Amino acid sequence: AQTVTQSQPEMSVQEAxxxxxxxxxxxxxxxxxxxxxxxxxxxxxxxxIRQEAYKQQNATENRFSVNxxxxxxxxxxxxxxxxxxxxxxxxxxYGNGANSKxxxxxxxxLSVRP
Amino acid sequence: DAGVIQSPRHEVTEMGQxxxxxxxxxxxxxxxxxxRQTMMRGLELLIYFNNNVPIDDSGMPEDxxxxxxxxxSFSTLKIQPSEPRDSAVYFCASxxxxxxxxxxxxxxxxxxxx
Numbered sequence: 001a002q003t004v005t006q007s008q009p010e011m012s013v014q015e016a017x018x019x020x021x022x023x024x025x026x027x028x029x030x031x032x033x034x035x036x037x038x039x040x041x042x043x044x045x046x047x048x049i050r051q052e053a054y055k056q057q058n059a060t061e062n063r064f065s066v067n068x069x070x071x072x073x074x075x076x077x078x079x080x081x082x083x084x085x086x087x088x089x090x091x092x093x094y095g096n097g098a099n100s101k102x103x104x105x106x107x108x109x110l111s112v113r114p
Numbered sequence: 115d116a117g118v119i120q121s122p123r124h125e126v127t128e129m130g131q132x133x134x135x136x137x138x139x140x141x142x143x144x145x146x147x148x149x150r151q152t153m154m155r156g157l158e159l160l161i162y163f164n165n166n167v168p169i170d171d172s173g174m175p176e177d178x179x180x181x182x183x184x185x186x187s188f189s190t191l192k193i194q195p196s197e198p199r200d201s202a203v204y205f206c207a208s209x210x211x212x213x214x215x216x217x218x219x220x221x222x223x224x225x226x227x228x
Contacts, residue, residue: 044221050214095214101170103159106156
C-alpha cells in the first residue's frame with residue numbers, strides 16, 4: 001500500500017523569506033502523480049501544485065515550486081517570498097491510475113511571522 | 115463553475131441520531147470521493163464512486179456508515195446511529211476520471227456528535 005509521510009508537524013517562516021516543506025512517499029509503481037494541497041483556517045482544500053512522476057522537470061506555480069526526487073521518493077514544496085496568507089496546513093498527496101484516488105500525508109501547519 | 119457543494123456546513127447531533135451529509139459534485143466530473151478529517155488520523159478516504167457506482171468502500175469504518183450516489187449530481191453519506199467518535203470534518207471531492215486529475219473539494223461538513 002502507498003504511504004505518504006510528512007514528518008514535520010509544524011514550521012514557521014518569516015514573512016518574505018523562503019520555506020521548504022518536506023514529504024516522502026512509498027510506492028512500487030513507476031507511473032504516478034503527486035500534489036500539494038493547502039488548507040487555510042476556512043477549511044477549504046486548495047490545490048497548490050502537481051507533479052507527474054514521468055516528468056523530470058520540477059513543477060512551478062508562481063511562488064510555489066517543488067523539488068521532486070524520484071529515486072529518493074521525496075517531494076518537497078518550496079514557498080518563496082512567504083506571505084501572511086500562506087499560513088495554513090499543507091498536505092502532500094499521492095495518486096496513481098485513472099481513478100484519481102489520493103492518499104494524503106498527515107499535514108504540516110505553517111505559520112508566517114510578520 | 116460553482117465548485118463542489120456540501121451541506122450542511124455544520125451539524126450538531128446527539129448520540130444515536132441519524133445524520134445525513136450531502137454533496138453535489140462539479141458538473142462533468144464522474145468520480146466522487148468522501149473523506150473524513152480528524153486530528154488523530156488526518157484525511158482518510160471513506161469511499162469513492164466512478165460513474166455513480168461505488169468502487170472502493172474499504173475505508174468505511176463500519177456498518178453504521180453508508181453512502182449513495184443515485185445520480186451524477188448528488189451523493190449522500192449517512193451515519194446511523196451516530197456516535198461521539200464520528201465527530202470530524204467530512205469532505206466530498208470530485209474529479210474527472212483521468213490520470214493525474216486533481217481532486218476538487220467542497221468546504222466540508224463539521225460534524226459534532228454529543
